[in-house]
Amino acid sequence: MTFRWAIFGIIKAIYMRTPPSKEQGDINSTDERRKYIESLDAETRHWLEEDAKYFLHQALSTPVMNVLSRTEGPYIYDLAGKKYLDLHGNGVHNAGFSNPDVAAAVxxxxNEQLAFTPRRYTNLPAIRLAKRLIALSPQGLDRVLFCPGGSEAIEMALAIAKQITGKWKTLSYWDSYHGNGFQAASVGGEEHFTTGLGPMVPGAFHVEFPNYYRNPWGLTNETEIDELHLRQIRVILQRHPDLAAILGEPISATPVVPSAYYWNQVRELCDRQGIFLIFDEIIEGFGRTGKWFACEHYVVPDVLVLGKSLGGGVVPFAGILTAEKYNVLQHRSVGHFTHEKNPLCSAAGLAGIDYIDKYGLVENSANLGEYLMQGLRELQLRFPIIGNVAGKGLHIGVDLVKDRGTKERAVAEAERVMYHCLEQGIALKVIEGNVLTMRPALCITRDDCDWILDALGKALTEVFED
Structure with missing residues (x-):
């Protein structure tokens, strides 16, 4: 293990000079992570060392925390055979890991010997997936374009907005993540993915996302908070009339759930000034929020960006939906990706959607999400460390605080809670340093929810009593 701990020492020394952002997740250089690694069996530690030898090291991935042997339904299994209910899944597992219907379709x-279609040709799976998405999506989203991943889908959405409006500036939100392509990182609101890269794509303005629990004015009235956030947008629009698009997640990844009033007002601003409204539902789509698409809680965007679970949890795939009236760029190519109409990915995506539909997983997300939220609110009554519980469907965040009055983030405590839960087989993710995020597969059961609540209660007892 000498090599392993040498790596940890080097990484920790670098981090002490430039502390990494915890906005996107739990970082891999903490003492709690080291203790967790030491608790694993010898074979797992061997493979962790092997992994660390060959992959480039990054703050949020390599070195990694464990080695998986298989993934199935809502669960993941490590080399030692321990089973975990995974509440992260990178957002790809709405239909469950290793979904049998998706695997059979792939x-x-x-076996049909049609795993790839060269550009200039099409295939039946791609056409069928496009038709299915249009049928599922809100009325008015009638055209589709596919690509390999979410970053590329963001690029396509912005390219369409800029080409059609003839404008080139964008407005998006601080603390948001839209991918690691240069433009996707530019419109994203996290310095972790831009610092050190030099000039980014110009014209990318940012405002604060409406946050009712952590608003900077200490207000409690939602409409008053909305108006102050909307004012930020209006000020930018006054000074930058050449804005092509406003881009955001309808419900943030944290999650923060805006009011309907907020997005209605943004929609009106966009309509009034000829600006595209682009919703990034790479995480929130396909039933995650208790509806097929999170925008159904609010308004219809000009472009809807999809990814992650679009590949059925098996293959990488992403894309956009937009309106028929924007199908006017035949003289340009805003996508032009090699796997633009990949039949293998399309077959997987269609099977995943059919599975979610067949087994009522959107309704399951809505129902069990409410059940889980109620249980978390009951824990909030018992544990002052829980400052806030927020979410829609099975897209939930638990904000841990040192003090409910000051709302100081309980960063160290959140990490300890995460590892206590991991010991009990519940794999949470911490973002923003202190928010426990819960995004399980939509095929979980009420028993799984009770497991989550029981494990979290025990973990909070351990940390709170310390």
């Missing part, structure tokens, strides 16, 4: 597509 195998069938491979």
């Amino acid at each position: 195998i069938a597509q491979l």
Whole structure:
């Protein structure tokens, strides 16, 4: 293990000079992470060392925390055979890991000897997936374009907005993540993905996302908070009439859940000034928030960006939905990706959607989300460390605080809670340093929810009593 701990020492020394952002997740250089690694069996530690030897090291990934042997339904299993209910899944597992219907569709597509279609040709799986998405989506989203990943889908959405409006500036939100492509990182609101890269794509303005629990004015009235956030947008619009698009997640990844009033006002501003409203639902789409698409809680965007679970939890795939009236760029190519109409990915995506529909997983997300939220609110009554519980469907965040009055983030405590839960087989993710995020597969059961609540209660007892 000498090599392993040498790596930890080097990384920790670097981090002490430039502390990494915890906005996107729990970092891999803490003492709690080191203790967790030491608790693993010898075979797992061996493979962790092997992994660390060959992959580039990054604050939020390599070195990694464990080695998985398989993933199935809402669960993941490590090399030692321990089972975890995974509440992160990188957002790809709405239909469950290793979904049998998706796997069968992929195998069938491979057996048909149509796993790839060169550009200039199409195929039936791609057409069928496009038709299915249009049928599912809110009325008015009638055209589709696919690509390999979410960052590329963001690029396509912004390209369409800029080409059609003839304008080039954008407005998006601080603390948001839209991918690591240069423009996707530019419109994203996290310095972790831009610092050190030099000049980014120009014209990318940012405002604060409406946050009712952590608003900077200490207000409690939602409409008053909304108006102050909307004022930030209006000020930028007054000074930058060449704005092409406003881009945001309808419900943030934290999650923060804006009011309907907020997005209605943004929609009106966009309509009035000829600006595209682009919703990034790479995480929130396909039933995550208790509806097929999170925008159904609010308004219809000009472009809806999808990814992650679009690949059925098996293959990487993403894309956009937009309106028929924007199908006017035949003289340009805003996508032009090699896997633009990949039949294997399309077959997986269609099978994943059909599975979610067949087994009522959107409704399950809404119902169990409310059940889980109620249980978390009951824990909030018992534990003052829980400052806030927020979410829609199975897209939930628990904000841990040192003091409910000051709302100081309980960063160290959140990490300890995460590892206590991990010991009990519940794999949470911490973002923003102190928010426990819960995004399980939509196929979980009420028993799984009770497991989450029981494990969290025990973990909070351990940390709170310390």
